Amino acid sequence: MERIEGMVSDIVFKNEDNGYTIAHLANEKDEVVIVGCMPTLAIGESIEVQGKWVNHKTYGAQFEVNKFMPVTPSSLEGIYVYLSSGMIHGIGEKMAKRIIDKFGVNTLEVIQNTPERLEEVEGVGKKKVKQIVKSYEENRDLRNIIIELSPYGITPNYCLKIYKKYKNKAIDVINQNPYRLAEDIRGIGFKIADNIASKIGIDKHSKDRIEQGILYALHQSLSNGNTYLPKHILIEESSKILDIKGSIIEECIMGLAYDQKVHIEKSKDNYLVYLIPYYISENGVCKQIIKLSQCEFEDLKIDIEKEIQVVEKEDDIKLAQNQILAVKEAINGGVVIITGGPGTGKTTTINTIIKIFENNNKEVVLAAPTGRAAKRMSETSNKEAKTIHRLLEMGYATDSEELLFFKDEEDPIKADVVILDEVSMVDILLMYSLLRAIKPGTRVILVGDSDQLPSVGAGNVLKDMIDSDVINVVRLNEIFRQAQESMIVVNAHRINNGEPLHLNSKNKDFFFIKKNTNEEILNEIIGLVNERLPKFYKLDKLKDIQVLASMRKGDLGVTNLNTELQKYLNKPDKFKVEENFAKRVFRVGDKVMQIKNNYTKKWETEDQSDSGEGVYNGDIGYIYHIEKDKKIVYVIFDQIKIVSYRYDELDELDHSFCTTIHKSQGSEFPVVVIPITWAPPMLLSRNLIYTAVTRAKKLVVLVGDVKYLEYMIKNNKTNERYSNLSEKLIKFKKEGLLLK
Numbered sequence: 001m002e003r004i005e006g007m008v009s010d011i012v013f014k015n016e017d018n019g020y021t022i023a024h025l026a027n028e029k030d031e032v033v034i035v036g037c038m039p040t041l042a043i044g045e046s047i048e049v050q051g052k053w054v055n056h057k058t059y060g061a062q063f064e065v066n067k068f069m070p071v072t073p074s075s076l077e078g079i080y081v082y083l084s085s086g087m088i089h090g091i092g093e094k095m096a097k098r099i100i101d102k103f104g105v106n107t108l109e110v111i112q113n114t115p116e117r118l119e120e121v122e123g124v125g126k127k128k129v130k131q132i133v134k135s136y137e138e139n140r141d142l143r144n145i146i147i148e149l150s151p152y153g154i155t156p157n158y159c160l161k162i163y164k165k166y167k168n169k170a171i172d173v174i175n176q177n178p179y180r181l182a183e184d185i186r187g188i189g190f191k192i193a194d195n196i197a198s199k200i201g202i203d204k205h206s207k208d209r210i211e212q213g214i215l216y217a218l219h220q221s222l223s224n225g226n227t228y229l230p231k232h233i234l235i236e237e238s239s240k241i242l243d244i245k246g247s248i249i250e251e252c253i254m255g256l257a258y259d260q261k262v263h264i265e266k267s268k269d270n271y272l273v274y275l276i277p278y279y280i281s282e283n284g285v286c287k288q289i290i291k292l293s294q295c296e297f298e299d300l301k302i303d304i305e306k307e308i309q310v311v312e313k314e315d316d317i318k319l320a321q322n323q324i325l326a327v328k329e330a331i332n333g334g335v336v337i338i339t340g341g342p343g344t345g346k347t348t349t350i351n352t353i354i355k356i357f358e359n360n361n362k363e364v365v366l367a368a369p370t371g372r373a374a375k376r377m378s379e380t381s382n383k384e385a386k387t388i389h390r391l392l393e394m395g396y397a398t399d400s401e402e403l404l405f406f407k408d409e410e411d412p413i414k415a416d417v418v419i420l421d422e423v424s425m426v427d428i429l430l431m432y433s434l435l436r437a438i439k440p441g442t443r444v445i446l447v448g449d450s451d452q453l454p455s456v457g458a459g460n461v462l463k464d465m466i467d468s469d470v471i472n473v474v475r476l477n478e479i480f481r482q483a484q485e486s487m488i489v490v491n492a493h494r495i496n497n498g499e500p501l502h503l504n505s506k507n508k509d510f511f512f513i514k515k516n517t518n519e520e521i522l523n524e525i526i527g528l529v530n531e532r533l534p535k536f537y538k539l540d541k542l543k544d545i546q547v548l549a550s551m552r553k554g555d556l557g558v559t560n561l562n563t564e565l566q567k568y569l570n571k572p573d574k575f576k577v578e579e580n581f582a583k584r585v586f587r588v589g590d591k592v593m594q595i596k597n598n599y600t601k602k603w604e605t606e607d608q609s610d611s612g613e614g615v616y617n618g619d620i621g622y623i624y625h626i627e628k629d630k631k632i633v634y635v636i637f638d639q640i641k642i643v644s645y646r647y648d649e650l651d652e653l654d655h656s657f658c659t660t661i662h663k664s665q666g667s668e669f670p671v672v673v674i675p676i677t678w679a680p681p682m683l684l685s686r687n688l689i690y691t692a693v694t695r696a697k698k699l700v701v702l703v704g705d706v707k708y709l710e711y712m713i714k715n716n717k718t719n720e721r722y723s724n725l726s727e728k729l730i731k732f733k734k735e736g737l738l739l740k
């Protein structure tokens with residue numbers, strides 16, 4: 001039987017008659033779904049559950065609970081966190097473990113009442129005992145916090161975070177306004193704070209509660225890509241969360257605006273409510289992009305036609321009319337957007353632009369939003385491309401844990417031309433950070449495909465800029481002959497036009513294999529990836545083929561496909577070390593993906609001749625070695641870079657025999673295999689299948705029911721996002737809000 005410890009972060013369902021409950025259990029590493037008979041469960045409670053992992057047909061992996069029990073701070077983990085927190089002078093992680101191994105759950109009692117017994121622990125002498133006792137007494141506050149907060153289900157780890165933030169004022173802060181925890185402590189959200197508040201007896205109608213509920217609703221909406229919410233919708237959402245009348249909420253929204261925690265903007269007959277950073281970014285992007293496009297540029301005094309001819313001759317190519325236009329706009333204008341689908345010559349155009357500028361001694365800087373996209377840009381241009389984060393020199397300020405960009409208006413990027421690729425992936429905050437670090441007079445060339453999925457973060461930046469008609473846009477719409485040979489390119493354009501696809505043409509690169517049930521689809525995919533494709537096309541089954549799925553859950557979701565594919569693509573073997581982590585098994589040879597940006601993670605080559613920092617969201621690697629005694633997993637990226645992950649850092653890694661289409665954005669693979677099956681309508685969309693198909697360079701294989709493919713092609717209702725960038729650009733331009 002497996003066990004998991006964590007805090008109940010949400011209760012999704014509870015049957016009051018029989019106690020059957022579905023809840024979310026969160027801990028430092030993960031948030032999982034637990035199901036079972038848990039009639040007394042409450043949000044915010046810290047519990048240990050025992051049971052087993054099961055795979056639900058629709059909802060994917062969930063933990064079936066046989067037994068659950070509350071966790072108290074006297075549990076070993078709690079004592080360990082407390083002792084090793086660095087708060088008790090003289091005890092580090094190793095010493096804490098030795099003390100606990102010796103005294104178990106009685107550890108705190110020993111320190112308090114019979115501290116001389118600590119000398120029984122290896123490495124502890126009289127001097128150290130004195131230090132420990134002194135620090136223990138001095139740390140009364142932290143101990144009190146643990147004792148006071150444990151009835152509310154706050155784990156010692158969170159107590160420590162709370163203590164570090166508020167020091168000895170913590171209990172007062174929480175008693176006065178527990179909602180500050182949701183604002184100040186990462187990992188404690190509105191629901192947990194609300195639970196503490198209700199136990200303390202804070203009035204349901206208190207101003208703090210309502211304000212936090214409103215801010216929570218706004219934060220939630222960011223994850224749907226919205227930069228603001230119309231006021232009436234915010235009232236509706238907050239009313240549901242808080243269970244309070246709309247009129248009271250409306251009043252509190254005004255209060256939040258007065259305190260500058262939100263910004264309210266009037267737009268036509270609507271009021272738009274923004275969280276401040278998003279308001280500043282949306283306005284900032286408008287002002288900066290208009291400013292950059294309208295300021296004076298150094299005249300290069302060149303004959304562009306002639307320069308183009310030089311490059312054409314060198315590269316043995318004849319640019320199309322629109323490509324020539326794009327080159328001219330890039331050289332004559334300040335800001336230009338170059339957009340087009342696959343095979344329309346974006347890369348060729350960028351390379352021509354780079355050459356002309358460099359032939360005239362201008363400094364060109366290339367960037368892209370992800371590590372993978374930057375790498376691809378470097379490969380196609382033969383010139384270094386950085387991630388936007390690197391270009392902006394992200395780092396930590398002295399004495400701060402907050403990551404920030406060192407490049408800004410005061411210390412801008414040194415370049416004559418900045419070319420940014422895959423702009424569809426850039427959200428409003430990142431676009432503002434980039435644009436404010438570009439000094440007027442620098443040319444900015446934004447390249448992207450607005451039919452791809454929009455950014456993960458809030459906003460619809462590329463599409464809004466194009467729709468506004470305020471920025472110079474050159475659309476590349478000719479599919480070149482070479483590209484037309486590829487059904488991947490042809491079908492991608494047909495998807496965009498809502499037309500039926502050319503499937504299964506002889507000797508081509510786009511196939512559909514009809515299968516009806518999920519089980520048939522799964523077996524077919526395994527057969528293709530494990531045997532038929534590698535044999536027929538002479539491919540490496542791990543490196544050359546990527547399975548992409550639209551969802552995480554269900555039989556054909558990423559989680560289950562990874563479990564199933566692992567069984568065939570990297571079987572257990574007595575020579576392969578493996579380790580279990582809750583529902584996952586990490587095994588030497590596994591294909592894995594880094595799932596969040598880690599700018600400071602170190603890598604080193606095996607012979608230690610080269611090293612560096614940074615592993616990025618979407619980077620794919622392979623487990624190279626597992627050192628069980630040191631609790632470290634080593635992963636190799638880009639064939640040479642070895643990165644070590646402590647076991648407690650493994651939440652940064654996911655298996656990637658299969659990944660989501662969203663995560664694959666900005667990457668390309670020789671062969672892509674995609675299950676086509678039922679999914680919620682928002683995941684059966686045109687831009688999702690378009691993005692998936694355009695990831696493949698040599699071959700696309702779709703497996704499933706053709707009716708869902710047809711549905712996806714027809715469904716071009718891109719999920720609407722609340723973003724006001726386009727209207728604002730038009731307004732700013734009309735009102736001449738320039739260069740101020």
Ligand SMILES: Nc1ncnc2c1ncn2[C@@H]1O[C@H](COP(=O)(O)OP(=O)(O)OP(=O)(O)O)[C@@H](O)[C@H]1O
Nearest residue numbers: 318319320341342343344345346347348480482483
């Ligand atoms: N003016 C041109 N005349 C003939 N062929 C061209 C021209 N421009 C580009 N091509 C060819 O068309 C194909 C697609 O061009 P390119 O790679 O530049 O397009 P892209 O828009 O960047 O495509 P993708 O997004 O798929 O990478 C390439 O084989 C390229 O050599």
